[in-house]
Amino acid sequence: MPVDPRERHTLACLADASGLLIAEGAARARAVRLRLTSELPAGADDSALLRARTPLALAYRDGEVDLPQAWLRAAADVLTMRDDGAGAPRDKHGRPLSTSNRLVSAGAERWPVVSLLGRALREATIAAAGPRPSYTLDPWPEGKRWAAALSHDLDVASLWPVFTGLRLAELVRKADLGRTLDVLGSAAASVFADPVRAGVDAVLDAEAAVLARSTWFIICGTPSVGTFRRGDVTYRPESTRVRDIVARLLREGHEVGLHGSFETVEDGAHFPRQRSRLEAITGTPVRGVRQHFLRRVVGETERHMGDAGFSYDSTGGFADRNGFRAGLADVAPVWDEASGRALSLEEAPFCWMDRALSKYQGIEAPDRWIDDALELAARCEAVQGLWCGIWHPNLTPALGFPDAPAEYARLVRELSSRGAWLAPLDAVVRWRVARRALRATALDGNDTPVLAAASDAPPEALAKAGATLRVLDRTGAARATVRPA
Numbered sequence: 001m002p003v004d005p006r007e008r009h010t011l012a013c014l015a016d017a018s019g020l021l022i023a024e025g026a027a028r029a030r031a032v033r034l035r036l037t038s039e040l041p042a043g044a045d046d047s048a049l050l051r052a053r054t055p056l057a058l059a060y061r062d063g064e065v066d067l068p069q070a071w072l073r074a075a076a077d078v079l080t081m082r083d084d085g086a087g088a089p090r091d092k093h094g095r096p097l098s099t100s101n102r103l104v105s106a107g108a109e110r111w112p113v114v115s116l117l118g119r120a121l122r123e124a125t126i127a128a129a130g131p132r133p134s135y136t137l138d139p140w141p142e143g144k145r146w147a148a149a150l151s152h153d154l155d156v157a158s159l160w161p162v163f164t165g166l167r168l169a170e171l172v173r174k175a176d177l178g179r180t181l182d183v184l185g186s187a188a189a190s191v192f193a194d195p196v197r198a199g200v201d202a203v204l205d206a207e208a209a210v211l212a213r214s215t216w217f218i219i220c221g222t223p224s225v226g227t228f229r230r231g232d233v234t235y236r237p238e239s240t241r242v243r244d245i246v247a248r249l250l251r252e253g254h255e256v257g258l259h260g261s262f263e264t265v266e267d268g269a270h271f272p273r274q275r276s277r278l279e280a281i282t283g284t285p286v287r288g289v290r291q292h293f294l295r296r297v298v299g300e301t302e303r304h305m306g307d308a309g310f311s312y313d314s315t316g317g318f319a320d321r322n323g324f325r326a327g328l329a330d331v332a333p334v335w336d337e338a339s340g341r342a343l344s345l346e347e348a349p350f351c352w353m354d355r356a357l358s359k360y361q362g363i364e365a366p367d368r369w370i371d372d373a374l375e376l377a378a379r380c381e382a383v384q385g386l387w388c389g390i391w392h393p394n395l396t397p398a399l400g401f402p403d404a405p406a407e408y409a410r411l412v413r414e415l416s417s418r419g420a421w422l423a424p425l426d427a428v429v430r431w432r433v434a435r436r437a438l439r440a441t442a443l444d445g446n447d448t449p450v451l452a453a454a455s456d457a458p459p460e461a462l463a464k465a466g467a468t469l470r471v472l473d474r475t476g477a478a479r480a481t482v483r484p485a
């Protein structure tokens with residue numbers, strides 16, 4: 001059955017999401033084979049993928065699993081975000097409207113439907129293996145079964161009373177008298193304090209309490225009256241306050257990435273300049289990027305990010321609702337429609353943002369935002385996937401958000417107690433890129449897999465995992481390992 005490049009890319013992502021050990025060379029003789037079929041299981045239809053809330057049942061027989069090509073095609077459309085490309089209707093920030101996304105139209109955006117198909121592939125393959133050896137990979141380091149990446153966009157670092165004023169105007173517009181008075185009280189009490197630094201410290205203290213490390217995206221443009229008015233660049237990254245914040249982040253093992261300002265969307269040549277400017281402050285390579293206001297030209301901005309040397313982007317999510325824009329609770333290479341191949345840039349999509357409910361759905365109670373985050377986290381955990389959320393450190397009482405810091409601390413505690421691997425995005429991406437390159441090239445006399453990097457991956461690929469990669473047998477026991485360099 002002919003498979004187009006988008007479908008081939010999607011198959012690779014599904015294989016990765018399945019967590020199965022893939023066979024290459026001599027090991028293939030005893031591996032379960034995947035067969036693409038034009039048939040659908042009895043009672044199923046083409047759009048079953050969008051209705052999946054648990055792994056779909058795939059047909060299988062001894063040594064063979066059937067994947068309906070209609071479902072592969074549907075997964076490819078979702079994964080490569082076909083609805084967001086050229087010609088998509090846009091909002092006032094130039095962002096593709098979420099309402100024209102097919103997951104949203106089908107009421108399916110709150111389920112990682114592509115990850116669920118990966119999970120289905122895993123279950124059917126293990127069932128089809130019968131007496132054959134059957135191996136899976138550790139989903140995440142340290143024996144963790146799922147991952148949670150806490151991330152922060154530093155949008156406010158100076159002239160904070162202006163932001164209090166903007167938030168007060170919003171609350172007055174919403175006739176929220178109780179919160180308006182709380183904010184006025186907190187702001188008045190902060191006149192001689194530093195609410196920006198207090199907000200950052202509260203976030204870091206909550207994370208330190210459970211030994212979580214997070215990712216911080218910093219804006220690296222030069223503020224002007226124009227950038228301030230547009231809500232774009234409002235601080236200098238070289239200011240003492242930002243330097244002090246970055247120093248604490250690096251000292252405590254957090255990651256610093258670039259928060260791409262509006263000029264990077266208009267001209268991709270600004271990416272390498274902003275990246276170097278940030279590296280001059282951090283003194284370490286900057287690998288990740290997320291766009292301010294999630295502004296980007298889909299298919300163009302990502303290419304510029306890759307050209308500028310970033311290894312991952314984390315802009316792929318909805319601004320006005322929480323959910324899985326690419327159907328994926330996982331890391332995957334960015335698909336480039338123009339060249340018909342995947343870029344070397346990875347996407348680490350976020351599925352939850354603090355203000356999505358407040359700004360766009362009118363829900364002002366932070367405990368409801370956190371409940372929403374935890375509901376999505378449970379769905380990521382169910383697919384052994386990645387939950388990535390955005391929390392703005394400026395959500396403090398003085399800047400207009402009473403109760404928010406305490407609720408953030410609850411989120412962090414809860415993710416930790418549910419057993420998530422709480423790591424910076426760079427570590428998450430490096431682990432998954434290395435794990436994806438692992439192959440069994442043969443089986444020895446005890447049916448133990450002989451491991452090597454995939455023939456199409458660089459030989460040093462496995463050494464970059466940052467932690468030991470383990471291959472598990474059916475009982476969950478480690479049968480083979482690759483140690484980090």
Ligand SMILES: [Zn+2]
Pocket residue numbers: 153154155259291292293
């Ligand atoms: Zn921002």
